[in-house]
Amino acid sequence: AQPGSPSPVPAKLRDLQWGKLNFLHTTDTHGWLGGHLQEASYSADWGDYVSFVTQMRRKAESQDADLLVIDTGDRVEGNGLYDSSDPKGKYLYDILKQQDIDVMSSGNHELYKQNTSEAEFLTNVPNFQGSYLASNIDIYDPQSGKLVALGPRYKKFTTKNQAIRIVAFGFLFDFTGNYNNTKVQPVEETVREDWFQEAIRETEVDLFLVVGHVPLRSQEYQAVYNAVRRLHPDVPIQFFGGHLHVRDYARYDTKSSGLASGRFMETIGFLSIDNVKSSNPVFSRRYIDNNLFSYHHHAGLDEATFPTEHGKNVSRMIQEARHALDLDMVHGCAPRDLWVSRTPYPSSDSIYSWLENEVLPQSLRDPLRNNTPALAISNTGAIRFDIFKGPFTQDSIYNMSPFTSGFRYIKDVPLKTAKRLVWLLNRETKIFTESEHQNYCPLGPPEKCAHDLDIETRRYTPINSELKRREQIVLSPEVEQDPQVLPGYTTIDDAGNDGDDTIHSSISFYDVPNVLQTLIVPETTLSAKENTSTEPSTVDLVYVDFIEPYIALAAKFSGLHVELPRDSDVYMSGTSLTELILGWIKDNWRCDKTFI
Numbered sequence: 001a002q003p004g005s006p007s008p009v010p011a012k013l014r015d016l017q018w019g020k021l022n023f024l025h026t027t028d029t030h031g032w033l034g035g036h037l038q039e040a041s042y043s044a045d046w047g048d049y050v051s052f053v054t055q056m057r058r059k060a061e062s063q064d065a066d067l068l069v070i071d072t073g074d075r076v077e078g079n080g081l082y083d084s085s086d087p088k089g090k091y092l093y094d095i096l097k098q099q100d101i102d103v104m105s106s107g108n109h110e111l112y113k114q115n116t117s118e119a120e121f122l123t124n125v126p127n128f129q130g131s132y133l134a135s136n137i138d139i140y141d142p143q144s145g146k147l148v149a150l151g152p153r154y155k156k157f158t159t160k161n162q163a164i165r166i167v168a169f170g171f172l173f174d175f176t177g178n179y180n181n182t183k184v185q186p187v188e189e190t191v192r193e194d195w196f197q198e199a200i201r202e203t204e205v206d207l208f209l210v211v212g213h214v215p216l217r218s219q220e221y222q223a224v225y226n227a228v229r230r231l232h233p234d235v236p237i238q239f240f241g242g243h244l245h246v247r248d249y250a251r252y253d254t255k256s257s258g259l260a261s262g263r264f265m266e267t268i269g270f271l272s273i274d275n276v277k278s279s280n281p282v283f284s285r286r287y288i289d290n291n292l293f294s295y296h297h298h299a300g301l302d303e304a305t306f307p308t309e310h311g312k313n314v315s316r317m318i319q320e321a322r323h324a325l326d327l328d329m330v331h332g333c334a335p336r337d338l339w340v341s342r343t344p345y346p347s348s349d350s351i352y353s354w355l356e357n358e359v360l361p362q363s364l365r366d367p368l369r370n371n372t373p374a375l376a377i378s379n380t381g382a383i384r385f386d387i388f389k390g391p392f393t394q395d396s397i398y399n400m401s402p403f404t405s406g407f408r409y410i411k412d413v414p415l416k417t418a419k420r421l422v423w424l425l426n427r428e429t430k431i432f433t434e435s436e437h438q439n440y441c442p443l444g445p446p447e448k449c450a451h452d453l454d455i456e457t458r459r460y461t462p463i464n465s466e467l468k469r470r471e472q473i474v475l476s477p478e479v480e481q482d483p484q485v486l487p488g489y490t491t492i493d494d495a496g497n498d499g500d501d502t503i504h505s506s507i508s509f510y511d512v513p514n515v516l517q518t519l520i521v522p523e524t525t526l527s528a529k530e531n532t533s534t535e536p537s538t539v540d541l542v543y544v545d546f547i548e549p550y551i552a553l554a555a556k557f558s559g560l561h562v563e564l565p566r567d568s569d570v571y572m573s574g575t576s577l578t579e580l581i582l583g584w585i586k587d588n589w590r591c592d593k594t595f596i
């Protein structure tokens with residue numbers, strides 16, 4: 001673990017049920033390779049995980065079993081270790097490659113920007129040669145300019161100890177937000193390609209392994225499942241998925257299942273299959289809290305015997321990178337916790353209410369607009385993580401707001417129309433079912449998307465259906481706090497409610513809107529007449545530039561006749577949402593002696 005990170009608190013643990021074939025799975029790590037420096041439950045770093053994999057491989061060997069290590073993408077964007085370096089990822093790729101990963105795939109975050117997908121193609125794919133699969137992604141090779149596969153489409157291999165013959169694929173969901181240097185083929189089309197049809201016609205196979213940055217209960221995985229099952233009614237299929245940032249386990253039939261392992265290095269997913277080659281395979285899953293207490297327990301080792309030299313070196317690499325990036329530099333001290341979804345919105349503890357009521361009204365102003373009133377909009381998904389009371393560091397800003405998005409505006413928009421546009425964006429369904437931009441909740445945080453898909457009740461609500469909007473829903477009521485049981489994940493999945501390795505009390509989850517909004521009306525701009533209603537008749541409609549395609553769409557439905565980007569312009573040129581928030585924090589959150 002990194003120096004200064006909290007030690008894990010001993011807790012009641014559920015054991016792993018090993019099989020002859022076992023997997024460890026990470027997904028949506030988003031650069032959190034240093035672990036969580038403010039949360040004891042998730043305080044192990046990538047170096048500890050390197051040690052854990054080594055020790056678990058030894059344990060597998062001793063039982064004549066196999067262990068495969070999987071990662072399903074979104075390794076970038078979301079933490080200072082990736083986002084704060086120039087170029088981005090300067091330290092991350094070398095740290096990542098220290099892990100011995102057997103099968104991996106790309107996420108959507110690897111493809112939003114040209115430089116990220118090119119780094120993937122030129123650095124990460126070669127670093128993980130033989131493991132990195134790209135069944136439905138092509139990229140324009142920056143050297144030749146030719147469209148080529150990002151990586152091999154699939155691979156066949158046989159495990160070392162049990163000689164299990166595996167055909168593996170690596171998918172990304174039907175993502176449409178990628179930069180134009182990559183092409184993502186919808187999974188439903190990929191499964192009709194000749195190469196895929198040939199691959200699944202393999203007869204010498206004991207298991208199909210489908211890894212991907214794809215929600216488990218999705219039309220994409222349904223398509224893969226249908227294609228394989230049509231030809232192989234009896235061969236086990238194991239899926240690994242991600243993107244929604246939740247722990248989830250799905251049973252598709254008696255011989256197939258899917259595991260999703262959370263987000264941000266909070267969770268290491270464990271899955272075992274026993275009797276893979278028989279007519280009665282046995283599946284077992286566990287979500288391991290990413291901390292040393294859990295690692296020691298599951299490896300059967302202690303503080304002295306657990307760490308490997310390699311693992312310790314990787315922890316040192318992270319420490320040096322964090323030091324070079326000054327990630328512990330304190331910008332201010334947060335006077336209270338601010339939550340993404342642990343508290344109702346709006347409320348005084350909601351990070352979105354804080355942005356709407358304090359940060360944006362006090363900071364968002366373009367001097368070139370001469371105090372013109374503005375209705376400002378940001379997607380809630382732009383804010384990725386909670387703020388904890390106490391020191392707010394260089395790391396914290398990227399954990400909370402990692403993206404580079406700036407602002408744009410449309411002038412002279414009737415306030416009534418602007419408000420209708422916001423209403424439409426938050427109502428979501430009509431707009432997105434008719435949109436080529438449809439994908440999993442493109443505006444809100446991914447956890448909201450899981451909530452909308454009813455993951456916690458294990459019902460898949462097709463995204464195309466008219467989702468009934470719900471009021472704030474408490475998913476799991478607060479329980480009396482048992483002093484030995486700390487709050488944390490209490491997952492319900494298709495195998496029941498005993499998947500988490502650590503026994504926790506539950507944390508409440510509250511839904512959030514797609515976009516937050518704030519009306520910014522400088523006192524002096526109101527005419528005497530308007531002053532009576534305190535609302536201007538027209539405003540600058542200001543928005544985070546990432547959501548411009550959705551603004552364009554909502555404008556169409558709300559009677560705002562604009563063509564974007566032609567009719568919009570940059571607002572506060574050179575200022576990103578992240579910089580705006582950081583500036584406010586530096587000005588407003590002084591550290592007094594109670595924090596030091």
Ligand SMILES: Nc1ccn([C@@H]2O[C@H](COP(=O)(O)O)[C@@H](O)[C@H]2O)c(=O)n1
Pocket residue numbers: 028074108109112243244379380381382383403404405440441442443444445446546
């Ligand atoms: N530049 C960006 C990129 C993404 N977002 C938000 O993140 C959400 C997707 O996150 P995943 O980790 O699940 O891929 C997306 O819905 C956007 O809300 C953003 O704001 N800016």
